Amino acid sequence: MKALTWHAKRDVRVESVPDPRIEEPTDAIIRVTSTAICGSDLHLYELLGPFLDRGDILGHETMGEVVEVGSGVRALNVGDRVVVPFNISCGTCWFCTHGLQSQCETTQVREYGSGAALFGYTKLYGQVPGGQAEFLRVPLADYNHIRIDDDLPDERWLFLSDILPTAWQGVEYAQTPPDGTVAVLGLGPVGQFVARIARSRGHRVLAVDPVPERREMAARHGIDVFDLGDDTVAELRDLTHGRGPDSVIDAVGLEAHGSPGIKAVQQAVGMLPDALAKPMLSHAGVDRLAALHAAVDLVRRGGTISLSGVYAGDADILPMKTMFDKQISLRMGQCNVKRWIDELVPLVQAPDDPLGVMDLVTHHAPLDEAPDLYGVFQRKDDGCIKVVLHPDRSDIPRT
Known part of the structure; x- marks a missing residue:
């Protein structure tokens, strides 16, 4: 099959690799019909190479059709259409039954002290082959799927794999009071959904991003948007009676703008041999904390900060x-995807599309276009906000 594989910093390639096969009775194989490039994938593209091997298959936002099931699979049949959650969990351990699927005791990557295994996301999370490929092996398949029983387009459902429940969890964790105000830092794909979800709950939403196309998209959904500048925090505080918003959701994470010194450190560590870079990233890694520091400055006293953006530094200095x-x-953490699905499915399925899932993708393309689109997405060229790849369609034009 064809798959998007990692080779070095900013070097990903579509190559022919062996087809996945059933390895355990609880596995299923799906033919991938849609798979997205996530902002988290850009951390692999830029920073986390020491935890990747050449040829690792990336991607963790995936859906498709079941083509084979193991002898122990009971809840799936060949031909079923499914979305695959990005975290791999069992559904039966203590953490899963308490809504903490991202901490699953069955799939925890204990070698690195990490939580549940993830698709396509480094040795730190199990080095499980990802879904930016023509086919995907799904472990523990009876639990690790969301069945789709209608004929709505993939785009309507795909984001249940990661970014939509991630945004939902971010809003839940923000604990904004019913008549309160929430500030959203970053209007990438997760930030877009965070802002829409918060507004759908009746909150006043103030969203900040330096990219005009991202602000324009959010504004279409009734969000009050602001450019990123030296006086942005003061401006938003003035709009909230001088106190600051009740909650701030950081949808940016470890590669925030405005941290040139830390960026230089990250780049320097990335140039070291893996044997030296791994322990430095594991135990002395630092994140670009400009967004988090802005959240601390901005949120009102007694308020809540919710982190949806990924952080990975163990030597970060907080105020x-x-x-x-x-x-x-x-509040923070990897999303517990299955915990939120029952609440999200009716909203995704609703004819009026209240969360605007059909207004997010800016670029559709065949899988072969993936290497170029990683760069386009990272640089935010061509108004790129969200990329969806279609491995089953070589004829689809890049749009």
């Missing part, structure tokens, strides 16, 4: 005096 003094609550 603990300010956080303690302001009595800030901080």
